[in-house]
Amino acid sequence: MSEQKTIRLVVTRQDGPNENPYKEEFVVPYRKNMNVISAFMEIQRNPVNAEGKKTTPINWESNCLEEVCGACSMIINGRPRQSCTALIDNLEQPIRIEPMNTFPVLRDLIIDRGRMFDALKKVKAWIPIDGSHDLGPGPRQSEEEQQWRYELSKCMTCGVCMEACPNVSGKSSFVGPFAVGQVALMNSHPTGVMRAQERMEALISDGGLQECGNSQNCVRACPKGIPLTKAIGTMNRAATKHMFKKWLNF
Amino acid sequence: MSSQRSFFNRRLHSLLGVIPVGFFLLEHLYTNYLATKGPQEFIKQVEWLWGIPFLPLLEVFFIFLPLLYHGVYGLYIAFQAKNNLERFGTFRNWMFVLQRITGVITLVFVIWHVWETRLQVALHGSTATELTRDFAQIISNNVTFTLYIIAVLSAVFHFCNGMWTFLITWGVTVGQRAQRVSFAIFTFLFVVVSYLGISALVAFSKADFLQHLALK
Structure with a gap:
């Protein structure tokens, strides 16, 4: 041999x-x-x-x-x-x-990827339901919406985008690219959208969306091919609208 | 509810970088460009600018304070990053790092440049002609000329790449294709504005520039 x-x-x-x-x-x-x-x-x-x-x-x-x-x-x-x-x-x-x-x-x-779980809690990346009783069928979603949400839903909290991002470190409190993607996911859900403002408020609090520096490493690194930079762009637009609405409605 | 101060600071930083700081950069480089048509054209434009009503107020509130904020907060942002080019040598990651490097270069340059020009005018009460003559003397030195070329390129790069990220930050260019198109536009702008800036520096540094000035 x-x-x-x-x-x-x-x-x-x-x-x-x-x-x-x-x-x-x-x-x-x-x-x-x-x-x-x-x-x-x-x-x-x-x-x-x-x-x-x-x-x-x-x-x-x-x-x-x-x-x-x-x-x-x-x-x-x-x-x-x-x-x-x-x-x-x-x-x-x-x-x-x-x-x-x-x-x-x-x-x-x-x-210890606990920081990611904390980030999900911080941005309220879930959809609350009222109880265990039958709520009936959920609202219908368009095919286009489903495709977008499916991509975002592939996130497995692996932390690769966090490691790749130059703005996630011990020096910053940035929640990370994945968390922005999860807010985009929850806020585009027909039931989730009921709490969209609440999530947005959390997403633009300290350590939030604004910490992104557009190096776009996250989208290159993501093993699931999640369109993270598009999610960030989408949330930036939503944050701009949210900010002006809040100021002008006050 | 935690504070949203950093969101506000970041968005203000982004906005001020364009209005008024970016706008001022374009105006300044255009004025300089007039020097390629001879010292008199440049001096005429400077005198027109100096004739704008409430100029000191405009200088403080539309140039000095926004620039100070953008520079100081920018330094804070730049030194917060953990750069990882060795792992991600991608084009956008290079742009990310260069944006921070050119920002620091531009800030250091601007402090020096303001001292050499605007503050000298304030201290000695120079006329536009004297200012032009003094500056032509500064730039006739090869070392300062090279430093000015580097600084102008840094400032223009920082502005153009900053415009690209500005459009993302405010949610204008969301998708990949939109971002590619905006990249093409700002690359073109970078070439045009760099040309304006550098040709002005070349005009100022030419030996006959001072002679023209003396003759008129």
Whole structure:
């Protein structure tokens, strides 16, 4: 048998939330159709680094393995993305893997995306209903509206747009591109529109929509291809109308 | 309900960048451009501008204060960004970074330029002819000439790219195609206004400019 083909990974690790990050290199036997996560599983089975020293297995998060849950986001060869769809065959080696450190790093590649949940709560990205009784059929939606809303609804809170955005950082309180998309989604819903003003008020509060600097990285980075910049433009227009209406009606 | 102060500040920053600061930039570069038709044309226009009623009030409320606000708040915005060109070397991300760099260059330049021109007029009570002569002497130096070229290009870039983002910020250009069209328009504007600015600098720096001035 010929020599076993291997892959090299350089992983930025961190032992705890307040520890310093360090790099560790691994050599993993190659199999066909591997992704970054199956490489991690290989390391889990045999936690030995490239120097042959025994080490701790890498900590990471993943669930669905089909790019719909958003849990396995990390920076792979410089780009924030889902590790489940990061196929080894398509990556330049050694594969550099880092946590998305725009968020607090808990351990190795596990990050706390709680900031995103807070952002959704802040902009009221839901549609309240009155009770559990039968409300009858909802209002009808046009095909065009459905298409637009379907695109926006694909958001899986993965945090890739947050990592890509130069205006989301520890220095700013920007809710992030995804949150703007979710307000666009809820405010274009025929029932959701009843609370559109409330969401708009929240969206233009400190750390809101206005923090966007139009680098348009979000739309480039989004693994779901959500038209985030169009959502931002739409909400900018709505915010302009909202602002003038509020002033002139006062 | 949290505060909406930053929304107000950002929108004010965006608006002031166009009206009046952007408008003033265009007016200023047009006036300078008249220097290509000889010093007398330029001096005539300056004297006309100096004849506008309530000029000091206009200068304070329509140039100085808006510029000060736009500059200072702009610095705050610029230094808040975590630039990531190494990860996203995309065209728009370059524009994002350049907008911030040219903004800082323009602000530093404007402070120096106001000191050299407007404040000298205020301090020494120079006439339009004396101002023109002094400025032609400043710009005849190769170093200042280069710095002025960089500064004019920075200011015009910042204005044109700023117009592109202004239209997004106010919700005028929402879709991708609209944004592409507005980009084409402002690229064209960048070329035209840069031409006005640079040809004026070239005219001022020519050796015979001062001679023409002396002859008349």
